[in-house]
Amino acid sequence: MELWDLYDREGNRTGEVWERKFGNFRQIPDGRYHMVVDILVQHVDGTFLLTKMR
Numbered sequence: 001m002e003l004w005d006l007y008d009r010e011g012n013r014t015g016e017v018w019e020r021k022f023g024n025f026r027q028i029p030d031g032r033y034h035m036v037v038d039i040l041v042q043h044v045d046g047t048f049l050l051t052k053m054r
Contacts, residue, residue, distance in 0.1 A: 006032040 002020040005013055009031065018028055028034060041049040 004034045007035055008032070011035070 004018045004020055006016040006018050006028065008014055011033075014032065016032065018032070018034065039051045041051075043049065
């Protein structure tokens with residue numbers, strides 16, 4: 001189980017929390033969003049480090 005903070009269209013936290021269960025991530029209420037950030041780092045040797053923060 002994961003608990004996600006929900007945001008409005010402008011990126012403001014609504015104070016609502018969404019419980020993510022297997023397969024229900026597409027059922028977030030209309031007008032509410034979950035913020036995700038992806039970070040891609042390239043090392044000097046050409047390899048990449050990919051991290052994902054929620």
